Amino acid sequence: MDGYTTSELGAIFAMQGFAGISLFSVLLLMALGLAIIFGQMGVINMAHGEFMAVGAYTTYFLSTFTEAYFPSFLDYYFVVAIVVAFFVAGILGYFAEFILIRHLYSRPLDTLLATWGLSLIMQQTFRSVFGAREVSPTLPDWLMGSVQPTEMIDIPINGMFVLGLTIVVTLGVFYLMFKSNWGLRVRATTQNREMSGAVGINTKKVDRYTFALGCGIAGIAGAAFTTIASTGPTTGTLYIVDTFMVVVFGGAASLFGTIASAFSIAQAQSILEFFISGSMAKVYTLLTLVIILMFKPEGLFASKVRR
Amino acid sequence: MSFFYEKILGGKNGTAHLLILAAVILIIFPLFLDAFRLNLVGKYLTYAFAAVSLVLLWGYGGTLSLGQGIFFGLGGYGMAMFLKLEASSPENTTIQSTPGIPDFMDWNQLTELPWFWEPFTSFTFTIIAILTLPALFAYIIGAAMFKRRVGGVYFAIITQVIAVILTVLIVGQQGLTGGINGITDLRTLNGWDITSDSAKYIFYFINAGLLLGVIVVSRLILNSKFGHLLLAIRDKEDRVRFSGYDVGNFKIFIFCFAALISAIGGAMFTLQVGFMSPSFVGIVPSIEMVIFAAVGGRMSLIGAVYGTLLINFGKTTFSESFPELWLFLMGGLFIAVVMFFPNGLAGIWNDYSHHITNRLGFVKTGYNKIKQTLVPQKIQDSSH
Numbered sequence: 021m022d023g024y025t026t027s028e029l030g031a032i033f034a035m036q037g038f039a040g041i042s043l044f045s046v047l048l049l050m051a052l053g054l055a056i057i058f059g060q061m062g063v064i065n066m067a068h069g070e071f072m073a074v075g076a077y078t079t080y081f082l083s084t085f086t087e088a089y090f091p092s093f094l095d096y097y098f099v100v101a102i103v104v105a106f107f108v109a110g111i112l113g114y115f116a117e118f119i120l121i122r123h124l125y126s127r128p129l130d131t132l133l134a135t136w137g138l139s140l141i142m143q144q145t146f147r148s149v150f151g152a153r154e155v156s157p158t159l160p161d162w163l164m165g166s167v168q169p170t171e172m173i174d175i176p177i178n179g180m181f182v183l184g185l186t187i188v189v190t191l192g193v194f195y196l197m198f199k200s201n202w203g204l205r206v207r208a209t210t211q212n213r214e215m216s217g218a219v220g221i222n223t224k225k226v227d228r229y230t231f232a233l234g235c236g237i238a239g240i241a242g243a244a245f246t247t248i249a250s251t252g253p254t255t256g257t258l259y260i261v262d263t264f265m266v267v268v269f270g271g272a273a274s275l276f277g278t279i280a281s282a283f284s285i286a287q288a289q290s291i292l293e294f295f296i297s298g299s300m301a302k303v304y305t306l307l308t309l310v311i312i313l314m315f316k317p318e319g320l321f322a323s324k325v326r327r
Numbered sequence: 328m329s330f331f332y333e334k335i336l337g338g339k340n341g342t343a344h345l346l347i348l349a350a351v352i353l354i355i356f357p358l359f360l361d362a363f364r365l366n367l368v369g370k371y372l373t374y375a376f377a378a379v380s381l382v383l384l385w386g387y388g389g390t391l392s393l394g395q396g397i398f399f400g401l402g403g404y405g406m407a408m409f410l411k412l413e414a415s416s417p418e419n420t421t422i423q424s425t426p427g428i429p430d431f432m433d434w435n436q437l438t439e440l441p442w443f444w445e446p447f448t449s450f451t452f453t454i455i456a457i458l459t460l461p462a463l464f465a466y467i468i469g470a471a472m473f474k475r476r477v478g479g480v481y482f483a484i485i486t487q488v489i490a491v492i493l494t495v496l497i498v499g500q501q502g503l504t505g506g507i508n509g510i511t512d513l514r515t516l517n518g519w520d521i522t523s524d525s526a527k528y529i530f531y532f533i534n535a536g537l538l539l540g541v542i543v544v545s546r547l548i549l550n551s552k553f554g555h556l557l558l559a560i561r562d563k564e565d566r567v568r569f570s571g572y573d574v575g576n577f578k579i580f581i582f583c584f585a586a587l588i589s590a591i592g593g594a595m596f597t598l599q600v601g602f603m604s605p606s607f608v609g610i611v612p613s614i615e616m617v618i619f620a621a622v623g624g625r626m627s628l629i630g631a632v633y634g635t636l637l638i639n640f641g642k643t644t645f646s647e648s649f650p651e652l653w654l655f656l657m658g659g660l661f662i663a664v665v666m667f668f669p670n671g672l673a674g675i676w677n678d679y680s681h682h683i684t685n686r687l688g689f690v691k692t693g694y695n696k697i698k699q700t701l702v703p704q705k706i707q708d709s710s711h
Contacts, residue, residue: 058480127665128479128480129480131665132391132480134665134666136614136661137657137659137661139658141655141659147654257610261491261610299496299498303492303496306492307492309488310488310489317475317481
């Protein structure tokens with residue numbers, strides 16, 4: 021880090037920090053869905069990245085649709101797209117659970133393979149429908165541009181918007197899981213499936229809606245993703261490993277742990293990227309995580325759930 | 328002798344299946360395929376090493392590794408480094424600004440050989456490295472994970488992340504590793520041209536022999552007390568632990584052995600294909616190796632070989648003519664094999680082979696009947 025003055029370093033950290041916030045938002049939204057599913061059912065959804073891509077492609081589709089038929093609504097479509105992305109990905113997740121995953125709960129490793137198969141099919145579907153080329157939706161004007169609090173620091177508005185969206189979704193998930201009746205049932209099922217069934221909770225229904233919710237949040241992550249990068253058929257795969265690390269590192273089923281680990285991973289990667297090449301930043305981040313996990317396999321904030 | 332027959336060859340059925348496999352890969356393929364196609368089959372058979380290793384690790388050990396590509400890659404890169412150093416002797420690389428180092432290093436402005444490349448000038452060291460380094464790496468990962476009782480989905484993800492790290496590292500450090508293109512232009516092994524047809528035939532048979540050897544050794548392990556304990560750990564880990572066994576050590580051993588097998592496969596891959604690249608290390612190849620084992624039958628060493636051959640033949644045929652269809656088919660295969668045929672081809676064979684045997688029995692009784700009807704006629708004939 022030689023050759024930089026303190027104020028320059030400060031500005032670099034601030035800039036990369038804000039760039040990291042966009043990554044943090046997407047990672048957190050992805051990880052929330054994955055953590056809910058993993059914490060609840062103990063299965064890993066390898067197709068989670070593709071559910072994010074579903075959200076991103078939904079946004080792209082709505083953008084082209086609005087541009088072609090209702091150009092005057094171009095300023096507002098994005099908000100609608102977020103909601104639609106949530107429902108499209110959620111409904112797809114609902115059916116994936118119904119057709120595929122519910123048969124495999126007793127075999128978590130097999131679920132991993134089956135969902136990988138699902139992800140291959142979804143990737144090829146994207147390629148056949150939208151083409152192999154990367155696409156990006158036309159963003160409304162108010163999402164463009166940036167704020168400049170000082171000469172050297174440049175804060176992009178889309179990053180702030182995505183951060184706001186992430187906070188809203190996280191609070192929503194928090195409310196749903198810890199304050200609502202439905203969340204009570206989910207947590208009861210997580211702790212003791214047989215007893216929950218015995219006291220009259222329909223655990224299968226809980227599973228299905230939890231899975232759908234997790235996929236729906238991935239859909240929102242996809243909509244958010246379109247503001248920071250373009251979407252291709254294999255976009256989901258690029259983020260799935262990072263998302264796994266967020267979930268495992270944070271300690272599955274701990275909401276606070278997921279937030280903390282998403283933040284530290286995104287920031288570490290983003291700040292390192294400025295000083296060394298992007299690929300080495302990724303190597304160092306992942307390597308640190310693996311080494312920490314070797315000493316602390318339960319992750320940072322392990323939940324005290326009996327298994 | 329009976330020990331050899333029962334434990335290593337696996338009794339009557341095991342011997343028959345092993346002999347059939349040996350006949351298919353040692354006699355039928357070389358007889359009916361030209362040098363190019365045979366080389367292709369040889370390439371597929373190197374993947375079969377990884378598939379066999381997954382049968383041991385996943386089918387019997389219950390530990391899914393999504394990172395067998397790591398060890399396949401380490402073995403392959405070890406061999407590739409030796410061959411590349413031989414190919415970049417100072418006489419061959421006089422046009423470079425620094426002769427005597429691999430061409431990609433010269434392109435990346437390196438002026439001397441990195442320290443970890445030095446020992447790979449020796450063939451003996453290379454062979455030892457291929458046989459020990461991947462297993463040592465597996466030992467480090469395994470000791471860190473299994474001693475802390477990390478297993479199942481966590482282990483699968485950690486191995487996958489390590490595969491990603493290794494791929495990104497190889498691609499990123501272009502000057503040291505050849506980057507995304509890998510290590511290419513490998514021509515000779517100790518002065519012997521490895522691209523010639525005769526070399527390809529020889530490597531094919533060495534590879535096939537090694538694969539059969541690996542299967543026999545694996546069978547010996549599985550039929551020993553160790554193998555029974557491995558199965559017990561898979562089904563009820565805690566009970567084995569309470570019986571006084573150190574479960575972690577058993578898992579570490581089988582993980583190291585699986586790494587060793589995969590590394591041999593990787594080294595043979597480099598020798599037969601003539602290059603090594605990061606696209607055989609990362610997530611996708613690693614998970615494809617799992618599907619080879621799953622399709623062949625995760626509990627069948629021999630099934631894994633057939634599974635590997637079947638999928639790769641399918642991939643070559645389909646991805647040439649219908650590339651779009653192939654991913655759908657592959658995805659569907661993942662789902663189908665997990666949901667409907669968890670024991671793969673070997674399971675189907677076990678479930679339905681008695682029908683075939685019955686059919687054969689029908690042929691046999693028919694043959695006997697014919698014989699019976701023929702023999703009295705003969706007697707009648709002779710009485711005339």
